[in-house]
Amino acid sequence: MTEPMTEVAATPGSVHVRAPGKLNLVLRVGRAGDDGYHPLATVFQAVSLYEDLVATPAKEISVSVSGRHAAHVPTDESNLAFRAAALLAEATGTEEGVHLEIAKQVPTAGGMGGGSADAAAALLACDLLWETGLAREELGHLAAELGADVPFALTGQTALGRGRGDVLTPALARGRFYWVLALFDDGLATPEVFAAWDRQMAGSEGGVDDSVLEVGDDVMQALVSGDPNQLAEVLENDLGAAARELRPAVGMVLDQAEGAGALAAVVSGSGPTVAALAADHASALEVAAALRARELADEVIVVTSPAHGARLVEPVRDSM
Numbered sequence: 331m332t333e334p335m336t337e338v339a340a341t342p343g344s345v346h347v348r349a350p351g352k353l354n355l356v357l358r359v360g361r362a363g364d365d366g367y368h369p370l371a372t373v374f375q376a377v378s379l380y381e382d383l384v385a386t387p388a389k390e391i392s393v394s395v396s397g398r399h400a401a402h403v404p405t406d407e408s409n410l411a412f413r414a415a416a417l418l419a420e421a422t423g424t425e426e427g428v429h430l431e432i433a434k435q436v437p438t439a440g441g442m443g444g445g446s447a448d449a450a451a452a453l454l455a456c457d458l459l460w461e462t463g464l465a466r467e468e469l470g471h472l473a474a475e476l477g478a479d480v481p482f483a484l485t486g487q488t489a490l491g492r493g494r495g496d497v498l499t500p501a502l503a504r505g506r507f508y509w510v511l512a513l514f515d516d517g518l519a520t521p522e523v524f525a526a527w528d529r530q531m532a533g534s535e536g537g538v539d540d541s542v543l544e545v546g547d548d549v550m551q552a553l554v555s556g557d558p559n560q561l562a563e564v565l566e567n568d569l570g571a572a573a574r575e576l577r578p579a580v581g582m583v584l585d586q587a588e589g590a591g592a593l594a595a596v597v598s599g600s601g602p603t604v605a606a607l608a609a610d611h612a613s614a615l616e617v618a619a620a621l622r623a624r625e626l627a628d629e630v631i632v633v634t635s636p637a638h639g640a641r642l643v644e645p646v647r648d649s650m
């Protein structure tokens with residue numbers, strides 16, 4: 331199992347927050363609206379792969395990044411965590427700055443909401459550091475301004491997402507699920523995947539059927555059952571074909587995962603991360619070993635779901 335590798339250390343006066351990456355267990359996509367966004371019906375579930383963020387008082391806002399794919403992540407004002415801190419400062423009128431130190435585990439542009447987790451962690455950490463006293467609900471509104479997946483990174487666990495994916499309803503899920511994640515160093519840009527989906531739909535016979543833009547009762551029942559066999563039956567991602575078109579290795583890894591004993595495998599979000607559901611921990615380890623041997627993915631790890639949303643990591647106090 332992947333343990334949080336905390337490369338960040340909170341010093342006195344700083345705030346350490348951890349926020350999770352997510353999978354989309356179901357992702358249904360509708361025709362884009364005038365704003366360019368596609369309406370979604372999705373089930374998010376947070377996984378035990380986290381972004382750690384330490385916020386330290388500073389005069390201005392700045393960001394540093396370490397960990398998985400850190401070299402691909404900008405540290406200027408285009409960084410989503412930077413924008414989160416700037417948005418909160420503007421919304422609350424604070425004059426304070428902050429340094430945000432991020433240790434990444436969630437892949438960049440992987441379809442797992444890594445940047446969104448950074449933004450959610452930054453919102454919560456700055457809120458605590460600056461003692462703005464905003465309610466979680468107000469943080470949720472700011473989160474939605476930053477990106478479609480940011481509100482879910484705040485709440486974590488399991489939720490139904492509508493609208494752009496930012497209108498959330500908590501969903502009941504029992505048990506713990508074991509996943510094998512196949513990660514790729516090169517990400518896929520979300521707008522490009524949606525554009526590939528648009529092209530595929532324009533070329534398809536039936537076009538987009540917006541009337542089926544919903545998550546079925548069978549999905550909710552599978553979540554409540556806690557039974558991975560039932561969940562495997564309902565995993566589905568409308569963006570899967572677009573991700574496979576842009577990155578053929580994705581399709582091969584999906585096939586390999588199922589051939590190696592996974593109950594089912596699905597692309598997460600806009601990909602290219604492949605999430606393979608295993609019957610239990612032992613089976614997940616076997617599937618992971620088989621996928622590693624095939625060497626198509628750059629990294630193969632085992633995680634569990636559901637996981638908590640963005641939350642404060644209390645400092646470990648010396649017993650002395």
Ligand code: C5P
Nearest residue numbers: 366367368370477478479494520521524
């Ligand atoms: O909101 P976020 O920054 O996550 O979205 C990135 C891009 O992905 C959007 O600009 C849009 O092109 C695409 N997108 C979409 N429909 C969604 C979510 C994202 O078309 N529901």
